[in-house]
């Protein structure tokens with residue numbers, strides 16, 4: 001069984017938290033595109049874990065984690081990431097597998113990406129230059145540079161991840177794909193050229209893992225969407241707040257600062273036109289709506305929807321906000337205003353909402369039967 005978690009906006013929807021929650025039930029968690037431009041945050045019992053190149057699965061001792069050939073990897077940075085998580089008590093022995101065919105991010109890629117920080121608001125992690133060299137057929141593969149003399153720490157993790165995952169799926173093990181970035185940052189489907197340099201939709205999972213399409217026949221594609229919208233870096237953002245006060249209030253309430261670069265995130269309302277597109281492109285079967293608690297600090301919240309609006313001329317739908325106690329555990333515990341908001345999203349996308357996030361901790365996620 002293979003299921004896929006993907007972001008439905010411009011990244012930072014809470015993919016890490018949803019992957020962490022679901023991964024209790026999986027044998028494998030797999031990153032199949034992108035690199036350390038990602039920042040996935042999980043809070044467990046008050047402890048904060050942030051993963052960049054590594055799958056969020058590393059936090060669960062029962063899970064094996066995989067980085068495939070679809071990813072770009074900076075050997076120095078991933079060693080640092082592994083060592084930092086080891087300090088937090090995570091043991092990687094026999095449970096981390098990295099493709100020897102992953103593309104290497106070199107120091108010259110990092111230097112080159114400096115100018116993209118200014119030009120596009122790139123994370124400066126060398127992602128674009130590394131993917132360019134991959135497609136120009138002149139990149140190094142991890143297997144070329146990881147030897148006993150250089151980056152030896154990575155040697156025990158290197159393997160053929162395609163074969164590994166193929167055999168696991170044949171044995172009927174459960175595999176969860178953890179998408180990074182999101183459809184609006186996708187190289188083909190995003191707001192080009194203000195995008196990242198990898199494909200970020202569920203559609204890339206077969207190519208990025210090497211597993212045949214026929215193995216994905218019964219896959220659930222779980223789309224993660226924030227109850228509002230954020231974006232880091234340059235580029236179009238149709239529902240961005242025009243009000244600095246509102247931006248500030250919600251940014252502080254939601255802790256909206258980048259997990260990789262610390263930059264303040266741009267803020268806006270939920271965009272139903274954008275979300276329908278995201279669901280269509282990814283073939284979403286289930287939605288996880290995160291950060292509904294954050295909107296509880298406002299009196300009214302809005303969704304932009306040109307198809308179904310109170311006033312079709314301006315295309316906005318107004319909802320009264322809700323109050324939460326922090327003790328809600330089930331769908332029945334949630335206020336009706338919040339349920340109305342969630343139902344609207346479900347109806348307008350035609351997707352089942354399976355999870356709603358009401359806080360940052362692992363247990364502040366409500367599963368809807």
Ligand code: GDP
Pocket residue numbers: 007011012013014015016017038039040041042043254255259289290291292293294356357358359360364
């Ligand atoms: P990702 O890149 O999609 O994994 O998302 P990030 O980790 O970059 O950003 C999402 C942030 O929101 C993280 O700090 C999460 O801990 C936090 N978060 C996720 N879900 C919720 C939620 O339901 N409520 C609140 N308050 N925070 C959440």
Ligand code: IMO
Pocket residue numbers: 007010011012013037038039040120121122123124125126127128179180181182185194195196197232233234259
């Ligand atoms: P996660 O997985 C949010 C953005 C950058 C920049 C653009 C290109 O945490 O959701 P790049 O360094 O990839 O060349 O930058 O893409 N970006 C992200 N924004 N979340 C991410 O990942 C991102 N990864 C890249 O800010 O605008």
Ligand code: MG
Pocket residue numbers: 011012013038039040041259
């Ligand atoms: Mg992030």
